[in-house]
Amino acid sequence: MVGEWSLLKDVSEWKPRLEPKKVIFGNIEVKLTMLDRIKEGQMKEPTVQKWVERVKKGDLPDFNLSSDEILKFRNHVVVPKDEELKREILEESHRSSWNLVLESVSFEVPVAVWPMYAEQQMNAFLIVKDLGIAAEIKMDYKNDIMNENDVIVKSNEIEDGIRKLMQPDSEIRRKVKDLMENARIPLVKGG
Structure with missing residues (x-):
């Protein structure tokens, strides 16, 4: 339990910084x-x-x-x-989780997802199951979609998700690299 609190404290104080081929956490939320x-x-x-x-x-x-x-x-x-709406749009675009996903692909960085709210689960499903460019920490698709009950995430679940990302030859890393290369094609001359 002490290790879990320490990890949660570290993550809560974490300031995102992207570097090529490193592991990062992401929190996805889409607002209509x-x-x-x-x-x-x-x-x-x-x-x-x-x-x-x-x-x-x-x-x-x-x-x-x-x-x-x-x-x-x-x-x-x-x-x-x-002006207030324009400011909010700019702020949201800079902290948006989808921006995080785009940046992670651009830097060839797979992400670990741990959705905590209803729409986050749908978005996490997209990048974990459909696209295969992220590892899951904990995703309870059928349980607690409205976050009505506390979901306990054990340290070994966090560790498993991070370890999936740390493997240099993992399928997730390969898919992120492929997506990065395909995303750069339009940016080259004649692309």
Whole structure:
């Protein structure tokens, strides 16, 4: 038990820093509320509403409306003139777990996931089971999806997940390397 508390204390104080081929922890969480706030802001902004009307008439070919009526310019969401919202979007993009996944692939660093909330389990499933670019610490897909009960994670479960990442010839490392190489293809000349 002392070892587990020590590890948890170390992880809670950990400041993420990516280095090629090292092991890192990641916490994945996707929030839909940001899109809801953007949509609300678009509805309140007169200029954006004029653009929406013109898009509906077919006057602005570079703009389109998503299925949930969010205005986009060349498939990028149009952010309303709301400085607080813009600041939150920038902050979220820098601390986003998906940003962590992209950076980990870019640096050829597999991650260990330990989802703690409902949507984190879905995202962890994607990168562990579907993509195979992460090791699981503990993922209870069927139990506790709403985090209603405490889930005990033992030190050997943490150790097993980290050891999977530490093996230099592991399948996870191979998949991360393949994904990194494929992700860089468009960035080279003629890619």
